[in-house]
Amino acid sequence: MTTERCSPNWVLLCLMSAGLLAWLTLEAVSIAPNRLVAGTPHRAHEVHGWWAALLAGLPMLGVMVLAWRPGTRRLQAALALVVGLLVAMPLWLATAVMALADPDIPQARLGIGASLWLLLFLWLLVLIELRTRLNLSRAFGWLLLLPVVFAWWLSLSFWLEPLALYREYQGRSDQFASAIAYHLTLVGAAVGASLLLGIVLALCMRRYAGMRKAGFGLLNVVQTIPSLALFGLLLAPLAWLSARFDWLASMGVSGIGWAPAWLALVGYSLLPMVRNTYVALEGVAPAVIESARGMGMSRRQTFLQVRLPLALPVVLEGVRITTVQAIGLTAVAALIGAGGLGTFIFQGLGQAAMDLVLLGALPIIGLALVADALLGALAERLRHGGTP
Amino acid sequence: MIELFDVTKRFGSETAVDGISLRVEKGEFCALVGTSGCGKSTTLRMINRLIEHSEGEIHLDGQPVRSFNEELLRRRIGYVIQNTGLFPHWTVARNIGLVPRLLKWPRGKIQARTDELLGLLGLPREEFADKYPHQLSGGQAQRVGVARALAADPEILLMDEPFGALDPITRQTLQRELQDLQARLNKTVVFVTHDMDEALALADRLVVMHQGRIVQQGRPIDLLHDPVDAFVESLLGGMDRGLKEASLTCVSERMAPFGPRLLASERIPYRAPLSQALSVMLWHRVERLTVVDDEDIPIGELSLRRLLGAKPS
Structure with a gap:
């Protein structure tokens, strides 16, 4: 040896x-x-x-x-x-x-x-x-x-x-289970929405060059707003909207709670999502696209059978980054009453009970690691056999 | 049969192809040669409408290409490009079966055709069918590229510098294979290259392009003997033209029956080009070679005098 x-x-x-x-x-x-x-x-x-x-x-x-x-x-x-x-x-x-x-x-x-x-x-x-x-x-x-x-x-x-x-x-085993479930639901809803929106935006950006500049500019700005500030900024307009429209209020939309948290999470998730999707779709080798067209595939077939599958691992990379980021950010969202594991952290901070803080923080770390590992493994699997 | 009538292509204010007319007969192997940016690739891609021509007419068997649906048109034309363009997420078999699948052939027929093509290109099915493109060498990948282009048995094959990215040895092997393939399949081939040796070795008809125009076209031997201007002459090799011409002629065309003398010690296969015979003579400092057949049995001899032959008129 x-x-x-x-x-x-x-x-x-x-x-x-x-x-x-x-x-x-x-x-x-x-x-x-x-x-x-x-x-x-x-x-x-x-x-x-x-x-x-x-x-x-x-x-x-x-x-x-x-x-x-x-x-x-x-x-x-x-x-x-x-x-x-x-x-x-x-x-x-x-x-x-x-x-x-x-x-x-x-x-x-x-x-x-x-x-x-x-x-x-x-x-x-x-x-x-x-x-x-x-x-x-x-x-x-x-x-x-x-x-x-x-x-x-x-x-x-x-x-x-x-x-x-x-x-x-x-002392809180029921609360704990529901907090984890709620945390994950919020993250899932935010990542899901930003994935859909991200794909649509990336597709639009590929088509219209003007939209690309404006879009990335705007998303960059959103990314730089501190999370607490963004939650605060959403408070007033959402409160106004829910006061104005009854159907929004009946859905539970208000200045605090899940609505501003979800909106902010989607806002933060969009930049990595759009960027990865865009780069992934653009990054497919031109020779491959040319031969797909040259063999007589229609635009639709080329996109669905060639460009999209080849872009998928990188898109999934975006989902991974976004998910891990959202799991952490959702903790802060507890401050505006959005619930989730962050609740324990802020309760614990208020009561100077460090163990309660840990009860919120450790599962968040755990969830982030597990999400990272699972999505990473999935991306690796999709890459398998594909591009070296 | 492919015909181009006074075809022009403009990109913005730039003219890439400037009023060219060309006729490629059925079963003919036509090589478009020229320096980079001369419009040869553009010409090729206008035939399968990856690029739409600005003016003029392009006909396929007498029908204007614009009268076809562009996807259906392309499925009738084989297309091979330099970087293979194989789909990295598909296996070799699936890549080859692409056009038949687009044409909605039954599954069994696609499978049979894929196997047939793998055999035709010397890629054992058991070893290669389930491999992914990144597991192939450059030469193997390009063979798969050719197999994919031939899959639906198109009458026309367009090849855009198919061997440009390969090392010289693999390139020569593939050129020879393509020659054999063409002898068997007799496709109408339009082949773009900037490698003059490749063009001379493969083509029935050579089309020299320069700055978007066709400068000269004809049989390779005619162009060698009678280049229309200095550009064509230099493209064909200038002072090396003698060797290029010798590479187009077979030893068997110049060999003589055995003379009264002893067999010459150095041998040359009867199918080798004259340029190779000359090289052997130079190397061994001899003026006479024994010509042998495929089994290495002497069938004649070739002297330097005969090799030189009559001076071309």
């Missing part, structure tokens, strides 16, 4: 030494008697003692050693170690609960501290680095996360009841 002689993988070394440092110096967990009182922070060695903390640091050290001479086998071993670490984290939290929680205070809450958040982040980066180095498929990367998800599910259902994040969830 020629890779045996290659130079150290500095990415892994840096990430892991940062992780080790965080593990030994930053607070790992905090414990609070109830929701209102700030918790007492505990560093890793304050939970189970120095020996246990150092022992837990060994796998990280192991990854660093393996990264020093990164052959394929060593990187595979490192991958196994990192997955193991990710699986171990919820289990370690469970032991921390047992060590720290006072059985006399049933309302005690365990907060996840800076070091664990940082470790989670760093380890995921390491996972990505290893996946790229080892040339593993996207699907396999997701498969690796299965045991991790399972470990969290197991710990949450048996031992991690005092976890503050979990307590916040338990």
